[in-house]
Amino acid sequence: MLDTALSLNDLRFLMLGAGWTLLITAISVTAGTLLGVLFGVARAQTPVWVSLPIGFVLDIFRSVPLLIQLVLFNSFIPILGLRATPFSVSCLVLALYTSAYCSEIVRGGVAAVPQTTRRAARSLGMTWGQDMVEIVFPLALRVMFPSWIGLTLGVMKDTALVAWIGVIELLKSSQILITRMPSEPLFILGIAGLIYFLISFPISRLGARLERKWREND
């Protein structure tokens, strides 16, 4: 029944693609989270004339298809006279995309900390920075973490689009194999899908469990 032309080498090729998928995810989520925390705190804590423009720009990243963003950046960087590999363009775009969503999560997390708690912290003589690090951050973390896991998995799945500007990640590798072995697309795609699933499913379950557990303690 399992009569397939797929060799061990092809499987290794798919795994290599999965490696690229994970690498792009890791880089863009790390950079995007750092930026997102910055933007999110800025949106929650600065006067309207600062937070509104930031919010507007970040909203664009959430309202334009990622594919279009990738193509736009990929064509704009040479216009500026710079050179960048498709890999770095992908990481840049995905990092900005992540930061746009992450800033919303952070803003929500900061807003979820009661004003009274923060005022109490400031009355005890804590500086704004201490209040942020010692009071707001630990309390907001439980609100933010489950959504952040969801965001990370979303970005992992969205890396499938970077193939369009020429990065050979997991889904593109499977497509290349299909072009070579056109008789068994379901089997090859099935393996690729299984790899995505095996990465995503356990982590999303963990996120859901943490969310439930932390809600019970409230």
Add this chain to the structure above:
Amino acid sequence: MNYTFHWRPAFRALPEMLAGSLVTLQIAVLSMVIGIAIAVLLAVMTGSKSRWLRGIAGTWIEVARNTPALFQIYIAYFGLGQIGIHLDSYLALLAGITFNNAGYLAETFRGGLRAVPQTQVRAARSLGFGPIAAFRLIVLPQLFRAVFHPMTNQMVWAILMTSLGVVVGVNTDLTGVTQELNVRTFRTFEYFAIAAVLYYLIAKVVTLGARLIAWRLFRY
């Protein structure tokens, strides 16, 4: 920077791109309507007593949520051909997005169903409602109210997802039209910038429209 922008020819293609926007909206709306119907079914199935029904619904939801949307479109386009179902790129895109929508919305509806107390159904039944009438007249309106906002988000997602059609060769939607223009002229940045603005406007109009509808429907 020694690149000259050529906006004039790009703006001349605006009618073509607007026609593409309509196709984009059409695919998104179709995928939402069919997706919502399937999602209600899946949400009810997850609460069923039959292990088979629960298994099917659970598998659908988890696969839809844990694999990329593009992968789901690929399955519809490349994969289904192997078992004798040949979809053209438009239908494959529609099938992929509908599958994805149904999975995400089913999870939303499941949460929404939990928000409607079981006691209300029992009250309706004891007042003489049949099981279907109780669901349609008592549960569904409250469910709709609880899931309206997430449904709006999913609609915006569906619009953004339609752009993936170009990867399997759809050339009538906004991204497809833009790509055709791009291949003809190599003015990538200009055309895709206009497409980005159009997508932004579509997303904003849909969000605003949904907010108006919500304000009109849920005033009491």
